[in-house]
Amino acid sequence: xxxxxxxxAASPGNSASLAQAQAWRPGPDLxxxxxxxVGHGEVFASAREGAxxxxxxALAQDRLRAGAPGPLAASVRDWPDQRMWLWVQDxxxxxxxxxxxxxxxxxxxxxxxxxxxxxxxxxxxxxxxxGLRCRExxxxxxxxxxxxxxxxxxxxxxxxxxxxxxxxxxxxxxLDAARDLSSARMRxxxxxxxxxxxxxxxxxxxxxxxxxxxxxxxxxxPGEWLLxxxxxxxxxxxxxxxxxxxxxxxxx
Amino acid sequence: MRRVLSIWLWRLAMDRWRLAQGLAEGEQADAAPTxxxxxxxxxxxxxxxxxxxxAAGAIPGTMLADARTLCPSLATAxxxxxxxxxxxxxxxxxxxxxxxxSALDAPDGLxxxxxxxxxxxxxxxxxxxxxxxxxxxxxxxxxxxIAPTAGAAxxxxxxxxxxxxxxxxxxxxxxxxxxxxxxxxGSPGSPQGFAPRDDEIExxxxxxxxxxxxxDDDVLLVLRRLGLKRLGDLTGVARDALARRFRNRxxxxxxxxIRMDQLLGRVPEPSLPVIEVSAPLVQRRLxxxxxxxxxxxxxxxxxxxxxxxxxEGRGLGAxxxxxxxxxxxxxxxxRRLELAAPSxxxxxxxxxxxxxxxxxxxxxxxxxxxxxxxxxxxxxxxxGDIEAAAEHHGTSLAAFIDRLVARLGPRAVRRPVLRASHVxxxxxxxxxxxxxxxxxxxxxxxxxxxxKLLDSPEAIAVLYASPDxxxxxxxxxxxxxxxxxxxxxxxxxxxxxxxRSSVRLRDYYRIEDHEGRRYWIYRDGIAGDGRGGDSVxxxxxxxxxxxxx
Numbered sequence: 190x191x192x193x194x195x196x197x198a199a200s201p202g203n204s205a206s207l208a209q210a211q212a213w214r215p216g217p218d219l220x221x222x223x224x225x226x227v228g229h230g231e232v233f234a235s236a237r238e239g240a241x242x243x244x245x246x247a248l249a250q251d252r253l254r255a256g257a258p259g260p261l262a263a264s265v266r267d268w269p270d271q272r273m274w275l276w277v278q279d280x281x282x283x284x285x286x287x288x289x290x291x292x293x294x295x296x297x298x299x300x301x302x303x304x305x306x307x308x309x310x311x312x313x314x315x316x317x318x319x320g321l322r323c324r325e326x327x328x329x330x331x332x333x334x335x336x337x338x339x340x341x342x343x344x345x346x347x348x349x350x351x352x353x354x355x356x357x358x359x360x361x362x363x364l365d366a367a368r369d370l371s372s373a374r375m376r377x378x379x380x381x382x383x384x385x386x387x388x389x390x391x392x393x394x395x396x397x398x399x400x401x402x403x404x405x406x407x408x409x410x411p412g413e414w415l416l417x418x419x420x421x422x423x424x425x426x427x428x429x430x431x432x433x434x435x436x437x438x439x440x441x
Numbered sequence: 442m443r444r445v446l447s448i449w450l451w452r453l454a455m456d457r458w459r460l461a462q463g464l465a466e467g468e469q470a471d472a473a474p475t476x477x478x479x480x481x482x483x484x485x486x487x488x489x490x491x492x493x494x495x496a497a498g499a500i501p502g503t504m505l506a507d508a509r510t511l512c513p514s515l516a517t518a519x520x521x522x523x524x525x526x527x528x529x530x531x532x533x534x535x536x537x538x539x540x541x542x543s544a545l546d547a548p549d550g551l552x553x554x555x556x557x558x559x560x561x562x563x564x565x566x567x568x569x570x571x572x573x574x575x576x577x578x579x580x581x582x583x584x585x586x587i588a589p590t591a592g593a594a595x596x597x598x599x600x601x602x603x604x605x606x607x608x609x610x611x612x613x614x615x616x617x618x619x620x621x622x623x624x625x626x627g628s629p630g631s632p633q634g635f636a637p638r639d640d641e642i643e644x645x646x647x648x649x650x651x652x653x654x655x656x657d658d659d660v661l662l663v664l665r666r667l668g669l670k671r672l673g674d675l676t677g678v679a680r681d682a683l684a685r686r687f688r689n690r691x692x693x694x695x696x697x698x699i700r701m702d703q704l705l706g707r708v709p710e711p712s713l714p715v716i717e718v719s720a721p722l723v724q725r726r727l728x729x730x731x732x733x734x735x736x737x738x739x740x741x742x743x744x745x746x747x748x749x750x751x752x753e754g755r756g757l758g759a760x761x762x763x764x765x766x767x768x769x770x771x772x773x774x775x776r777r778l779e780l781a782a783p784s785x786x787x788x789x790x791x792x793x794x795x796x797x798x799x800x801x802x803x804x805x806x807x808x809x810x811x812x813x814x815x816x817x818x819x820x821x822x823x824x825g826d827i828e829a830a831a832e833h834h835g836t837s838l839a840a841f842i843d844r845l846v847a848r849l850g851p852r853a854v855r856r857p858v859l860r861a862s863h864v865x866x867x868x869x870x871x872x873x874x875x876x877x878x879x880x881x882x883x884x885x886x887x888x889x890x891x892x893k894l895l896d897s898p899e900a901i902a903v904l905y906a907s908p909d910x911x912x913x914x915x916x917x918x919x920x921x922x923x924x925x926x927x928x929x930x931x932x933x934x935x936x937x938x939x940x941r942s943s944v945r946l947r948d949y950y951r952i953e954d955h956e957g958r959r960y961w962i963y964r965d966g967i968a969g970d971g972r973g974g975d976s977v978x979x980x981x982x983x984x985x986x987x988x989x990x
Contacts, residue, residue: 237917237918237920237958238958238959238988239891239892239893239959239988239989239990240958240990242892242893242990243892243989243990244990246892246990247990273838273874283896284896286893286895286988287893287894287895287896287987287988288893288894288895288896289857289892289893290857290865290869290890290891290892290893290894290987291857291858291859291869291884292859292868292869292884292888292890293889293890293891293892293893293894293987293989294892300878302856302857303842303854303855303856303874304854304855304856304857304871305845305849305853305854306852306853306855307849307853308849308853312848312849312853315848315849316845316849316854319836319841319844319845320841322835322836322841323835323836323837323838323840323841324834324835324836324837325835325837325838325841326838326841355835357835380956380957381956381957381958381959381990382957383925383953383956383957384926384953384957384959390928392926392927392928393926393927393928393951394926394927394928394951394952394953394959394989397959397989397990398957399990400957
């Protein structure tokens with residue numbers, strides 16, 4: 190992983206064990222310790238753009254693809270995956286960024302969405318936990334705006350434990366939120382980046398790309414990448430200019 | 442050979458009105474001309490009239506105004522076809538006292554299968570007398586007939602002699618006890634099978650009018666024009682000719698040949714029997730009225746276990762449950778619950794009710810608790826314990842939906858479905874999660890659509906526009922966006938068959954701003970289109986409707 194070496198893996202705040210750990214990369218996670226494989230991620234994003242939810246969906250699809258059996262695998266029992274997936278929004282998140290729109294969802298996920306419009310953060314957390322306990326869901330995405338009181342460290346911990354116990358991954362999108370205490374295994378800061386110019390019309394917006402910073406993770410050193418989906422796969426590039434300011438790095 | 446009893450309650454609507462008023466026939470209000478009227482698309486028409494009304498000229502089917510000119514004193518009451526049908530359904534169950542199997546013959550008749558039961562009443566004549574007495578006791582006027590087929594019994598009851606009995610065809614009668622020897626006129630030389638030339642059938646049926654075949658009015662008109670007035674006339678014509686005349690008519694009510702064959706028993710005529718279904722019900726009377734929540738939860742759990750036993754015995758699972766709580770002081774509280782999939786798991790049911798019992802006011806105490814399954818569906822396999830299994834293996838999808846709906850309400854837990862519309866916000870509807878999805882046209886892949894759609898489009902202020910009309914800089918929610926790349930327009934016209942004529946067309950643009958944020962904006966209308974605020978057409982407004990990832 191030579192091209193990741195210039196990512197700020199060995200920043201002075203990290204312990205030595207983290208510095209030796211491999212940098213995160215998309216695709217099946219075979220290198221990290223087992224604890225980092227628990228699907229509980231948190232994505233901080235602005236409510237002025239759809240980047241948070243889109244990035245969480247991209248991570249979820251990446252994980253689904255990693256779990257898919259290869260063409261020669263013996264067990265194709267659960268493939269193609271037709272399990273439903275859950276998208277929970279609290280009222281404020283729904284007002285600020287709108288509802289999921291079926292024609293705009295990824296093709297393989299469109300017809301399998303269960304949407305929950307919760308009136309409050311408490312209800313949204315209830316729905317998320319119930320979703321994590323349901324064995325027939327592929328993954329769960331939550332969108333909660335701000336830092337509600339109900340989303341305490343205990344609530345995060347409950348979600349982590351449920352995700353770990355039942356193996357249903359969760360990505361919690363935090364809109365316009367401060368980086369509070371959390372037990373999420375991977376915490377990201379995501380924002381939209383200029384899209385790759387499409388092949389035919391250079392004036393048109395292209396396939397979406399995001400600038401994502403992994404600022405806290407068990408098992409991986411922090412880093413920042415330019416991520417996008419290319420040929421049906423999530424691909425990470427190092428940032429074009431290494432001197433780009435990375436933003437304030439929290440110790441959380 | 443089957444024996445079928447047909448009961449025609451030829452005055453059902455008036456009899457029900459009289460019973461509701463508590464009148465005997467020809468007494469008080471019934472002595473005056475009275476009619477039951479129905480509101481139709483072409484005004485108020487008479488549905489039924491009593492004897493005095495009929496004599497005064499109130500013929501069913503005429504306009505009320507016409508009848509009033511003949512008889513100004515005609516009193517009216519609203520007719521109640523739905524009530525008549527409900528009454529008839531109950532009567533059909535009651536009529537099973539004469540036979541094991543009964544069916545509705547809407548709007549005013551019943552069919553009872555009395556095969557092999559006549560000897561219990563002392564013969565078919567005695568059976569008819571018993572029916573007549575029982576109906577007279579309920580003050581219902583009826584015409585009765587017994588015949589080997591439902592069609593023949595219907596024809597006799599409506600158009601033949603009241604109380605007519607058509608014996609089985611002679612070939613099958615040899616081994617049967619003769620209930621009515623003096624009327625048995627089958628000749629020994631008659632053809633085999635249900636032959637129409639059996640002369641008893643001929644004598645009783647063939648002089649009936651063709652209307653006795655239960656045909657549609659237009660078919661009756663055709664037959665009358667052909668000069669075929671009686672059933673006997675139909676057999677007189679060569680069958681080929683009739684078959685050719687009615688070759689396109691598949692429905693029995695439109696084809697006299699099919700009806701004739703049904704009447705003579707040559708083709709079967711299936712009908713739907715009436716079966717009584719009772720809702721599973723369990724209840725507990727409590728020795729001591731309960732006022733505390735834990736005790737109530739315990740009782741609900743006990744009831745759910747009772748209900749599970751009842752349902753398991755019938756191979757059913759509950760879809761909709763009703764819990765009734767009777768208080769000492771006479772108040773009744775009911776709580777309803779609907780399940781996404783049939784279930785009879787006591788833990789699941791009592792757990793779902795637990796959320797609905799928080800606001801129950803126990804008052805001086807609850808003395809009776811009753812649980813009813815209003816809607817049940819069959820569940821073949823027995824279920825395990827959902828709650829215990831949920832701890833280890835996770836809950837099933839149906840149980841998960843039930844929990845969410847019980848707390849958040851059915852409108853909060855939904856699934857996007859496609860609708861037939863090209864207007865973006867109308868192209869998506871919301872449906873219950875486990876409902877089957879209606880088939881729909883797939884989405885066009887060349888129409889790029891955003892990941893999220895705002896519930897209502899938000900107006901944006903254009904600060905600087907390029908000459909071709911596309912904004913270069915705009916303000917949305919108090920922040921300025923600089924458009925770097927754009928694609929469009931995609932013109933979406935309003936749905937004129939659905940909207941007012943002043944709705945303007947929309948030009949959609951996919952845009953990306955200087956930070957890479959991608960939005961879906963549109964211009965509402967074009968300048969000078971004569972729509973919008975005034976006749977000239979306001980300057981078009983810009984809106985932001987969707988967000989891309």
